[in-house]
Amino acid sequence: MSRIVVKNLPKQISQEELKNHFSLKGSITDVRLIHKNGEFRRYAFIGYEGEGDASAACDYFHNTFIKQARVMVEMCHDYSSKERPESWAEKNKKHKEKKSNKSQLKEASTNNIETETKKEGKKKKERKKDEDSLKEKLLGQYKDDPSFTEFLKANKKGAKEGEGAAVFAEQESSSEAEEEEDQEEEEEKEDKLAQKKNVSDQDYLKSLMKTETQDKDHIEGKKPLKKKEKKEFYTVVIRATEMCKAKQSNSRTFTKKAVKAFLKPLKFKSLRIPKNARMVAYVGFKTEKEMKQSLQKDKSFLDGVRVHIVKHEKPSGNGDTSNQNTNTPWTAKEEALKQAEPVAESGKLFVRNLWYSVTEELLQELFQKYGEVTDISLPICKHTRRAKGFATITFLFPEHAVKAMTELDGTNFKGRILHILPAIEPETKEQQKENLSFKEKKAQEKKATAGSWHNWNTLFMGSSAVVDIMAERYNRSKQEILDSEGKQSVAVNLALGETQVVDETKRFLEENGVSLEAFSSPGVQRSKTVFLVKNLPARTTAKELVELFSKFGELGRVVLPPSGVTGIVEFLDSGEAKKAFRNLAYSKFKSLPLYLEWAPIQVFKTDFVAKPEETEEEDKKTEVDEITKKRRAISRFSPVT
Incomplete structure (x- = not known):
């Protein structure tokens, strides 16, 4: 891990001061001061290019002072690492889960006790019912027995009293049955409330209180209060x-x-x-x-x-603000991300929070562990000539992209935490295609297949350009060269002229450091920054090519033979080269379509070396350094007073 955390920082410290302080032990890729609600929390994360630099900085700066504050420096860990300490949020979450589990156990135990007591009460009621039914049966048997009536008369209670007692017993039993039914209904309601899982003890008691207050209001005849409506004037x-x-x-x-x-x-x-x-x-x-x-x-x-x-015009209501919020660019981006094709189908990843000095080679090394990478798009800033901090990576098989996304998202890369999302495909202009003519549709199809190798012919030359060169060289008109009444046919004349121009271009390219053997080897890997420019009009100059291609980025070398029919253009950045190739392939240049072809990898025998350009400020600095050196030399031999 090439990322460290610095704690107990002084309250007033800037990002630049922290970067300058910790850059003594290596090149820093990221500095992040942590704030909450606009207030600095006195700790920061610092990313280094290599793990050795981070560990050296941790050992060197730990327990040192920054503006009278003793700082603590520790190594960071990945989110998936087992050594990573738990955050306060995770600890609080676990504590809440334990509390909820305890409360659930208590609720379960109380529910069990309640159910058991209810069962016992129901059993007692059933026993009473059985006893009452037995008594009724016995009374029914001995009701007409004279000895039973004599027994009753022998006691102080009379027959009338016995009849009244029997009636009273019947009324009492009926009233008890009604009370039992009411109690059972109330118990069923309470059981339904208690059986709800998400209802806490307080909510359960509140619900019981609400029913009581509702009954009181119903009895007293109170009406619910109506809200006052605001009058509009x-x-x-x-x-x-x-x-x-x-x-x-x-x-x-x-x-x-x-x-x-x-x-x-x-x-x-x-x-x-x-x-x-x-x-x-x-x-x-x-x-x-x-x-x-x-x-x-x-x-x-x-x-x-x-x-x-x-x-007075009233401000827009909630509906208008909601429409404004939906029309914002970030909401449109969020909706596009939701509707984006999943990685399991597209195989395309969008990687952000990259180091600004990252290169395509570093990204290739990182992602090719998970599968074959077909394309890497790394945009470059025109002013700083450094990466913009994000890239698009395309895998040959989508399952490899899914694996790379799951394993690399949130991990450390050159001192920065990677954030990987599914890439959004550019919008297709199907409606515009329908309105195009047949010729324009064919041109678009050719442009789409410009990058495929089967369309390439290395030293292709247009017949019109060959005729123009021959007419200029032999001081003849085009009509005389294309005359069919001569000794030789027109096809033979054009073939001889084309072979002569091809030989001249080969000789010129070899003299200017181009390896022609790279073109002859089949299945050679193609470059990402150099391509051939073909089907140019005769006598095209290198200045015209520079003006045409420099719009898309910084150029390295531009090689163009004197005939001006076929040339080689080199870009310093592969992303800018792809952009130029995509926009200029089959586009019209001086009434002729441009044919572009990616050159082989080792097309140039030597690497490009930029010429050092000394500015006025550098010249002034060198002059000042020379003057200071002279003054120091004089001061050494000056007499001491």
């Missing part, structure tokens, strides 16, 4: 003119009495005079007719001040 704004504002004092405001006298005989329903605004009043009328009548008093005097009266 037709509002106008009374505002003083700018000249009158300048003349009056800053504390001058309108009064209710003055506004009322100004608007007579009109009667307003609302009046609002803001405290912060000077000489402004908002007046609301009940009808639109009254509002229009008040507008007629525009440019009249209120309390000695000329005023303007304008209809």
Whole structure:
């Protein structure tokens, strides 16, 4: 891991100061000061290019002082690492989970106890019912028995009393049955509330309290309170003119009495005079007719001040703000990301938070571990000539892209945390294609297949360009060269002229450091920065090619033979070369379409070396250094006083 965390930093420290302080132990790729709600939390993350630099900085700067603050420096760990310490958020989450588990266990135990008590109560009720039913059966058997009646008479209770007791017993049993039914209904309701998983003890008690209060309200006959609806009036704004504002004092405001006298005989329903605004009043009328009548008093005097009266336009409501939010560019990007083709189908990844000095070779080394990479697009800034911090990587097989995304997302790369997303394909212009002609559609199809190798012919030359060169060389007109009545046919003349031009171009390319053997080897790997430019008009100059291709990026070498029919163009960055190739392939240049072909990898025998260009500032620096050296030499031999 080439990333460190620095704790206990001073409150007032900038990103540049921290970078300069820690750059003693290696090249820094990232410095991130952590803030929360605009307040610095006194710790930062610093990324180094290599792991050795990060460990050396950790050992060197740990327990050292920065502006009277003793800092602690520690090594960072990846999110997936087992050595990574738990954050406070993770600890709090685990603590909450433990609490919730305990509360769930308590609820389960209480529920079990309640169910057991309910079961016991139901069993007791069933026993009582059985006993009552037995008593009723026995009384029914001995009701007509004379000995039983004599037994009752022998006791103090009479027959009437016995009959009344029997009736009382029946009424009592019926009332008990009704009470039991009501209790069972209430218990069923309570069981339904208690069986809900997400209901806590407080919510359960609140629900019981609500039912009690609702019953009370129902008994007392109370009606629910209605919310007061805001009345909408037709509002106008009374505002003083700018000249009158300048003349009056800053504390001058309108009064209710003055506004009322100004608007007579009109009667307003609302009046609002803001405290912060000077000489402004908002007046609301009940009808639109009254509002229009008040507008007629525009440019009249209120309390000695000329005023303007304008209809008040209400700000856009929630619906308009929601529409504005949906039309913002970031919401459009979010929707495009949601609708993007999944990585398992496209095999394309969008990688961001990259180091600004990263190269395509480094990205190739990182991602080719997971599968064959077909294309890497790394945009370069034109001003700084460094990467913009993001790239697009395409795999041959989509499953390799999925694997790379799952394993590399959130990991450290050159001191920075990678963030990988599915890449969004460029929008297809199908509607424009439908309106194109057959010729334009064919041109677009050719442009789309310009990068395929089967369309390439290395030293292709157009017949019109060959005719122009032959006519210029032999001082003849095109009509004489293309004359079919001569000794030789036109095809033979063109073939002889083309072979002569091809030999001349080969000789010129070899003299200028181009390896022709690289073109002859089959299946050779193609370059990403150099390509051939073919089908040029005769006598095209190198200056014209530079003007054409320099729009897309910085050029290295431009090789063009004297005939000006076929040339070689080199870019310093592969991304700019791809952009130029994509835009200029089969485009029209001097009434002829350009044919582009990626050159072999070792097309040039030597690497490109930029010529050092000394600026005026560098010249001044060298002069100053020479003067200081002379002064030091003189001071050494000067006499000491």
